[in-house]
Amino acid sequence: MNQVAILETVKSFFQREHGHFINGLSHPGKGALRQVVNPATAQQVAHVHDGCVEDVEAAMTAAQQAFTGSWAATSALARGNLLLKLADAMERHREELAQIETLCSGKTIVLSRGLEVDQAVAFLRYFAGWAGKICGETTDISIPAAQGEKLRGYTLREPLGVVVGIIPWNFSILISIWKMAAALVCGCTVVLKPSEYTPLTMLRVAQLATEVGFPAGAINVVNGDGRLLGPMLIEHPFCAKVTFTGSVPTGRGVGNSASALAKPVTLELGGKNAALFLDDMTVEEMVNGIIEAGYLNQGQVCASAERFYLPSGKLDEVLEKLSQRLAQFRVASPLDEACQIGPLANKAHLDKVLGMVNQAREEGDEIVYGGCSPDQPGYYFLPTVVKVRSENSMMMREETFGPVGSFLAYDDEEKALAMVNNSPFGLAASVWTHNLHKAMRYSERMQAGIVWINMHTLLDPALPFGGIKGSGNGREFGSAFINDYTRLKSVMMRY
Numbered sequence: 466m467n468q469v470a471i472l473e474t475v476k477s478f479f480q481r482e483h484g485h486f487i488n489g490l491s492h493p494g495k496g497a498l499r500q501v502v503n504p505a506t507a508q509q510v511a512h513v514h515d516g517c518v519e520d521v522e523a524a525m526t527a528a529q530q531a532f533t534g535s536w537a538a539t540s541a542l543a544r545g546n547l548l549l550k551l552a553d554a555m556e557r558h559r560e561e562l563a564q565i566e567t568l569c570s571g572k573t574i575v576l577s578r579g580l581e582v583d584q585a586v587a588f589l590r591y592f593a594g595w596a597g598k599i600c601g602e603t604t605d606i607s608i609p610a611a612q613g614e615k616l617r618g619y620t621l622r623e624p625l626g627v628v629v630g631i632i633p634w635n636f637s638i639l640i641s642i643w644k645m646a647a648a649l650v651c652g653c654t655v656v657l658k659p660s661e662y663t664p665l666t667m668l669r670v671a672q673l674a675t676e677v678g679f680p681a682g683a684i685n686v687v688n689g690d691g692r693l694l695g696p697m698l699i700e701h702p703f704c705a706k707v708t709f710t711g712s713v714p715t716g717r718g719v720g721n722s723a724s725a726l727a728k729p730v731t732l733e734l735g736g737k738n739a740a741l742f743l744d745d746m747t748v749e750e751m752v753n754g755i756i757e758a759g760y761l762n763q764g765q766v767c768a769s770a771e772r773f774y775l776p777s778g779k780l781d782e783v784l785e786k787l788s789q790r791l792a793q794f795r796v797a798s799p800l801d802e803a804c805q806i807g808p809l810a811n812k813a814h815l816d817k818v819l820g821m822v823n824q825a826r827e828e829g830d831e832i833v834y835g836g837c838s839p840d841q842p843g844y845y846f847l848p849t850v851v852k853v854r855s856e857n858s859m860m861m862r863e864e865t866f867g868p869v870g871s872f873l874a875y876d877d878e879e880k881a882l883a884m885v886n887n888s889p890f891g892l893a894a895s896v897w898t899h900n901l902h903k904a905m906r907y908s909e910r911m912q913a914g915i916v917w918i919n920m921h922t923l924l925d926p927a928l929p930f931g932g933i934k935g936s937g938n939g940r941e942f943g944s945a946f947i948n949d950y951t952r953l954k955s956v957m958m959r960y
């Protein structure tokens with residue numbers, strides 16, 4: 466076991482009084498104190514004050530003043546440079562940020578370093594590269610001009626204003642950075658509302674941003690209960706756009722509230738992602754692919770696969786070998802660098818996952834492996850393999866957001882593809898085969914915002930990401946994000 470020693474800076478950070486980050490300053494606020502609980506021990510590690518209407522007002526006002534003032538006066542290239550400086554600062558504070566994340570979310574320290582921090586840094590640098598390249602275009606004008614006159618048209622890409630970013634608990638830094646960096650490079654300012662379970666990481670990132678030179682008010686963080694703060698933030702007159710990642714029901718409500726006020730909204734809602742394995746893959750390749758697709762971060766990844774379609778002749782052997790591999794996974798403290806299975810992020814989530822697996826068992830699905838918590842403190846749940854009765858099993862339709870793969874055999878690839886697409890959701894999907902002809906054709910026919918071939922879950926800043934159908938709207942990353950954080954203004958001139 467290689468248990469990481471908690472840094473002194475992390476210990477003292479947890480002992481401080483926390484609340485919000487508003488207008489360039491840490492601001493504890495006066496709201497009720499909420500416990501921050503380490504999911505690996507079920508013990509409290511810190512406290513944070515809930516936000517109230519005054520905190521929302523202060524954050525939105527600071528963001529609006531920066532939007533029209535200091536941030537508007539910061540040139541595009543200077544904005545990019547600040548994002549690069551923040552990336553450097555986060556790299557310098559990599560271990561500190563990773564430890565704060567692990568102690569609040571239960572993510573293994575290896576993933577906190579490599580996914581939360583390193584990927585956040587990579588995305589910051591990607592978005593910084595857009596600075597100075599977000600622009601409109603000139604166009605010829607065809608309407609008649611008077612003798613001796615000419616007409617010219619052009620478009621401007623204008624930042625929307627204050628962006629409210631509502632963040633889930635599964636990647637408290639990375640998802641915040643996706644939204645924050647995209648907004649900032651476009652010239653918007655942000656007010657972030659982290660999950661009540663992971664309220665601390667972005668407070669530290671916002672401090673670092675101020676230290677490297679971001680003007681006060683460009684980045685604000687308000688903590689507290691989303692059911693109270695969400696509507697206040699969305700309905701605030703200074704809120705020009707909402708970007709949300711989280712559950713389907715909450716996301717629908719957020720979408721309805723924003724749309725009712727004609728505010729643009731980006732929704733990233735997960736769903737029930739599918740992975741289709743074709744018969745030419747070996748059993749070992751299928752097992753490796755399933756582990757990659759379904760069990761990263763205990764399945765708490767919105768793009769993870771939860772529905773697996775396997776050829777009937779191989780299903781039982783794959784499930785047997787998969788169960789053997791999962792049984793060898795090291796369930797341990799997430800601060801242990803060899804840990805492969807850490808806890809789920811919070812007690813409510815553990816109860817939800819356990820309840821769904823128990824319901825599946827009662828309804829007649831077979832729990833081939835796992836299906837329960839190991840005998841140890843904390844919110845652990847064993848990686849679980851469910852062989853479902855049919856496509857209509859609850860496990861093939863509802864997201865567990867946990868380490869639970871549900872498996873169904875098929876005999877006919879066309880029917881399997883139809884089952885993949887028979888879902889109200891469409892965030893992500895994958896097809897696994899050595900047959901290039903089929904890989905290309907099936908990937909084109911899969912109904913999802915992102916389709917992987919012989920891989921799953923990995924995201925790249927250059928490739929747009931977002932769902933179709935019930936999994937949301939809008940696109941993050943690539944160049945597609947520009948549409949979500951700017952609006953076009955048309956200018957026509959006579960000369």
Ligand code: NDP
Pocket residue numbers: 631632633634635658659660661662689690691692693694695696710711712713715716718719733734735736766767814817864865866
């Ligand atoms: P939610 O969708 O409830 O929460 C996501 C964010 O929205 C949090 O910051 C939350 O704040 C906030 N929020 C809650 N209610 C409102 C509201 N009425 N208006 C505006 N914002 C609101 O997800 P949970 O964190 O509760 O997780 C529940 C389930 O969601 C999980 O079990 C999982 O299935 C799914 N999920 C999906 C994710 C994805 O990436 N697709 C990510 C995380 C969860 P607060 O924390 O204070 O409630």
